[in-house]
Amino acid sequence: MRRRVAILLLLLTPRGWRAFAQDLANRPGSVKFAVIGDNGTGERPEYEVAQQMAAFHAKFGFDTVIMLGDNMYGSQKPQDFVDKFEHPYKALLDAGVRFYASLGNHDDQTNRSYKLFNMGGERYYTYVKNNVRFFVLDTDLLDSKQLAWIEAALKDSSDEWKICYFHHPLYSDGRTHGSQIDVRVVLEPLFVKYGVNVVFSGHDHVYERIKPQKGIYYFVSGAAGQLRKGDVKRSELTAAAFDQDQSFMLVEIDGRDLQFRVISRTGQTVDSGAIKR
């Protein structure tokens, strides 16, 4: 509790704000988004992470949240969409922030038609924000149609940044699930061939930044509601990891620069960095 208060005070001080401003440039016109995964528990930690997101949104005006799947756990009736999504993220939704979901193994496939997930009724889809194109996949059911679609979509894209996100991580040091090698051998060659820059996944309820693999940056961010404390078994893949509390990511892309910051449920910065194209 004391640590939480200290961090909050630090953020409120000019010094704290400078530290924040240094690692995320917060430039006008840049692409700014937040990343959440495995969030939809409807329990207190999800609400607390959402509150942090709203607090940071006041300073860092991201207009997009990418959802890495398991957006909804357990029952998925209309009231659950309220309790597990609309209430916790109310402040962001009211501020006009758009959420773009991918489906996880706990999500009902019909959730793709839920309006606030902006999936257009599709399991896999693509959208663009300035110079950044996002490719959203459904790794629950990676059928040949979807593989043909992603290959064609990546091939057709001439956008400066290509970002893919989906639920199951191609690389992860999570003890519970770990790397999804069967999916990796299919997707990674396409990502390498068509120049994907960054990949975000969830599934393991931790945060992990993987050392670049074949030129691609991989992040696991599956702790925006769920948490598996101490689940990261560090390996030669690990660049950074945080498995002691819930977390989410903030990302900014300006021209050829990407900056990211990982924030815990209590508002503590647990990782940050920059990627240059």
Next chain:
Amino acid sequence: MIVALGALLAFVWANTYGESYFRFARALSFAVNDVGMTFFFALMTKEVVEATVPGGVLHTWRRVMLPVVAAVGGMIGAVLAYVAFLQLGDEASVLARGWPVACATDIAFSVFVARTIGKRYPAIPFLLLLGITVDALSLVIVEVQFPIADVHASGAALVAVAIGASVALRRYRVRSFWPYLLIGGVASWFGFYLSGLNPVLALVPIVPFLPHAARDPGFFVETPPGFRDALSQFEYAWKYPVRLALFLFGIVNAGVLIRGSGTGTSAVLVAALVGKPLGILAAVALAVVAGLHLPHRVAWRDMVVVAITASIGFTFALFFATAAFPLGPVLIEVKIGALLTIAGALVAIGTAAMLRVGRFAHH
């Protein structure tokens, strides 16, 4: 057993050199699953065709009635248990389509277990018929429910041509199986493929037209040398390639990651090991109440052992898993469940010992 050997190899490989394993499995998947296994299902069909001749276990409908009822009951029990398990955990979703995995019975494996319980165990023919019915019904459902591609009407026409060609060959008393295979079989395979159906069943409508012996050499008994009919010749020619196909099927499909289990794993296990035996026993009880009789020398305690033995899905469960789910972690968790249904063997043998049936009976 040959599938189990392949499965063991795949399991070790996938969990030690995962990347090379999954590349290998993906490269071979089409050749093994969609081509090689066609011959496995052709040989299965051969067994059923021969069983319908006089002396065969399928010769009269009266004998078939109870196992068919039991099979339907087993499937209903498995499906209900599968769906209930998912609902209890509030798991909607993607796993719902996996119920056929829990219905499967690995016929060869379960018969092997039954023979372990008793070499001439009188419930074996019942078990065979039960297994065949369950798998045949599940195969049809899986074919229709999970097309592999968009449907083209030309495919159905091609299958009709294939069957017509086989009828003509039979009418002209062609005794070699090769024309049936190369004309009827190839046309049927492409017909299935174009229809969006899994071509693995392409030889099923062709095999019945191959001239066969006047008497059944025995169900799942290797045809002794000297049978000159086309169906027996077909078996002589393809039994070793089919064994290779089964070994490769185990390698290609059973490589699951040790950490890949999930809700799908438990759902398949509960449905196969609990729901299915209960469904079989409930259906048989209803049938007996309605006037059918238990098979000769088969008591209720044998029926309990048979119901548990039929829960071993293994090869067929793996096959249904690959048909129901495309590549991905969900497929892996369901596959783990399919492989673990092998535990039904231990439960069946333990139950047999407890109930003192087969070799465990007091003489």
